[in-house]
Amino acid sequence: MIDLRSDTVTKPDERMRKAMYEAEVGDDVYGEDPTVNKLEEMAAALLGKEDALFVTSGTQGNQIAGLVHCLPGQEVIMESQAHIFLYEAAALSAFSGVQIKTIDGENGAMNPAEVEAAVRGEDIHQPETGLICIENTHNKAGGAVVPLENMEAIYQVAKQNDIPVHLDGARLFNASVASKTPIKEFAKYTDSVQFCLSKGLGAPVGSIIAGSSEFITHARKWRKRLGGGLRQVGVLAAPGIIALEENIVRLQNDHANAKHLAEGLQAIEGLTIKNSVDTNIILVDISNCGLSTDAFVHQLKNHDILTGAFGPNTIRFVTNNGICEEDIGTVVVKVKKIVKA
Numbered sequence: 001m002i003d004l005r006s007d008t009v010t011k012p013d014e015r016m017r018k019a020m021y022e023a024e025v026g027d028d029v030y031g032e033d034p035t036v037n038k039l040e041e042m043a044a045a046l047l048g049k050e051d052a053l054f055v056t057s058g059t060q061g062n063q064i065a066g067l068v069h070c071l072p073g074q075e076v077i078m079e080s081q082a083h084i085f086l087y088e089a090a091a092l093s094a095f096s097g098v099q100i101k102t103i104d105g106e107n108g109a110m111n112p113a114e115v116e117a118a119v120r121g122e123d124i125h126q127p128e129t130g131l132i133c134i135e136n137t138h139n140k141a142g143g144a145v146v147p148l149e150n151m152e153a154i155y156q157v158a159k160q161n162d163i164p165v166h167l168d169g170a171r172l173f174n175a176s177v178a179s180k181t182p183i184k185e186f187a188k189y190t191d192s193v194q195f196c197l198s199k200g201l202g203a204p205v206g207s208i209i210a211g212s213s214e215f216i217t218h219a220r221k222w223r224k225r226l227g228g229g230l231r232q233v234g235v236l237a238a239p240g241i242i243a244l245e246e247n248i249v250r251l252q253n254d255h256a257n258a259k260h261l262a263e264g265l266q267a268i269e270g271l272t273i274k275n276s277v278d279t280n281i282i283l284v285d286i287s288n289c290g291l292s293t294d295a296f297v298h299q300l301k302n303h304d305i306l307t308g309a310f311g312p313n314t315i316r317f318v319t320n321n322g323i324c325e326e327d328i329g330t331v332v333v334k335v336k337k338i339v340k341a
């Protein structure tokens with residue numbers, strides 16, 4: 001099987017499994033797990049933040065950020081296709097008691113002027129704006145890199161209005177590698193950041209959230225309240241360390257493979273590439289090839305290729321650690337066969 005459904009599907013490699021086996025552990029709720037502590041220190045240093053926390057998932061990290069930053073009854077501004085809005089089961093409303101105000105972005109980037117216009121004033125009828133969220137790279141926009149200047153401009157709007165900024169950076173390292181910009185530069189325009197270890201970086205579990213020491217103190221408490229205070233969890237942090245030490249540069253292979261795949265698919269009559277393929281995600285419009293998305297996905301599966309439907313007439317292909325250059329050629333040949341038939 002060539003699995004292009006997501007970059008979450010990869011399995012931990014030998015190095016990660018060995019690191020898990022050998023991990024020094026302790027009770028992390030007491031702050032005594034040396035492997036977790038090392039991972040958190042590494043992550044904070046990479047991001048240029050005072051402190052960091054290992055959490056179970058990207059969703060948990062985003063939700064903890066909401067809980068720390070917001071009060072019930074407030075409003076959170078984010079892009080209308082943001083993962084937090086579309087795919088986290090309304091957790092921000094369920095847990096933080098906030099409502100979400102969405103803004104349509106361009107390639108995942110919100111217009112700073114529109115963000116400014118969306119900030120609430122003193123009117124007694126209105127909620128206060130408690131948080132602004134940015135997503136980088138932007139999943140629904142096809143892994144688009146939200147430009148640094150855009151983040152800076154939104155951060156300025158936020159600071160002028162005394163509002164914190166949270167970055168859902170599930171794939172922030174893809175943005176960093178693709179734009180050749182240190183991850184710290186992106187983190188500079190945020191009050192808190194979440195990034196996933198379990199996507200392109202290839203670890204089996206976990207995310208990091210980072211921010212000021214005060215933010216992390218509160219985040220640690222919220223993680224405990226949510227049942228995310230784990231004990232000898234160094235066995236899961238150990239592959240996260242390998243991910244940060246060895247797998248960041250590797251992301252450029254995923255990006256190159258995605259570019260080749262996009263070129264190959266674009267050359268097939270009936271298919272249109274919808275996104276700019278900045279990183280490892282390709283969105284293909286199949287409306288001119290006479291197949292429904294379900295039928296397309298099904299036929300690919302019959303040819304040992306796994307993908308996913310991603311909205312009307314759209315198929316998402318995601319390159320990842322389990323995909324090599326040779327697979328790209330195979331996929332193009334097989335897709336061509338299906339479309340021609």
Ligand SMILES: Cc1ncc(COP(=O)(O)O)c(C=O)c1O
Nearest residue numbers: 057058059060083135139168170
């Ligand atoms: C942009 C974005 N944010 C957050 C998440 C949530 O991560 P997790 O699946 O680890 O909860 C995802 C998952 O795909 C994502 O794409």
